[in-house]
Amino acid sequence: MAHCEQVTTAVDGVLSRMRALDAALPAGDGVAVFNRVYLAVTEAVDRRIDTGGFPDPRAAATLDVRFAERYLAAVDAAAGERRPPACWRPLFQLRRHPGVRPLQFALAGVNAHIGHDLALAVVDACRTLGCEPADLEDEFDEVGDLLVALEERVREDLMPGPDLLQIADPLTHLLGAWSLERARDAAWTAARALWALRGLPGIAQEFAERLDTAVGFAGRMLLTPLPRSAAGVHGRAGV
Template identity: 85%
Template sequence: MAQCEQFTTAVDGVVSRMRALDATLPERDGVAVFNRVYLAVTEAVDRHIDGGRFPDARAAITLDVRFAERYLAAVAAAEERRPPACWRPLFQMRRHPGVRPLQFALAGINAHIGHDLALAVVDACRSLGCEPVDLEDEFDRVGDLLVSLEERIREDLMPGPDLLQIADPLTHLLGSWSLERARDATWSAARALWALRRLPELAEEFTERLDAAVGFAGRMLLTPLPD
């Protein structure tokens, strides 16, 4: 029981850090938009864990915390202008007036799911001394929660019918990206990285290419739109 409480405290810790970050950022800032979305996701995962909806709470908490730490590390690296390539577009475009809140939210989700989650699975496996297959249930449950929240995010942040001149190109742009496809690709990437763990040079090359590819998708998602 004490060990479970220790892990739960770790979730509370990353939630507290995201709340503190939210308090320091302007509301319209692109990182702030994503941070609010991700904070809601992390709080929802925490509630699901508390409600016993994850068969292995320790595994779910470990994956959740390692996942969040990847994002928080990117925020810290951005302060020194050294964020991973997958996060660079969001930090570069965070104040651009032609980028809509929904674009910021999905670009952050793209970076975090497409790159960070694969590495977080490997991090969690190392911490727990297990294989990726042992975390597949937790991975799928977190992914299902993200998919359900993505629909709500699109509804909340999509411009209204009075802004169809914006919504039409926005709908076209964002229709090219799918959280479901990104999640499937991430699971394959996590398994590949785990298989390459004893080949550090190849693992590093694979990680760099994944980082760059996800960053390219993020840059497309953040294409400025006309007023």
């Protein structure tokens, strides 16, 4: 019981950090756009934990916290003028660029967090819980389903213009090359690989660094500044 209370307190802690960021950052800041998306996901996970919606609430909460901590560590690194992981650098570097749309900011953050952080968070959670990645697969899938549902909402809320005009919008073509479901599947494969390599720390570190670099490259592409389309709007900067 004491451990469950500690994990619940940890979830509350990361939620408090995200809410504080939401209150402190300007609405149009690229990190603020992603933070609102991620706050909504974390609140949904928290509600599902509270209502018994996960097979193992303790495992779900541990994964949720370890996952969130990696994003918050990147925020702290940028705020302290230290280098965040490569996957996060494009978002922090371009967070105020006027040519980047809110949807791009949101999905670049999702790309960094799913493409890189999620795999490492699974390994972190396994070490905390003393289990194997396979023991967390149900919780991983449940969280992934919430993320996919939220991505659909984000696209609906932040995609500019009427449907008939989206075909001509370069944003439509840029984002059509990225899929959260594919990123989630790749994260699970990467987590299993990192766990299998845990006895070879040098190789595991190299694998993680190359994953970080590749995800950062994809994030930079997602944040390509775009001209305004005939739709003429950026979409709302919130979800």
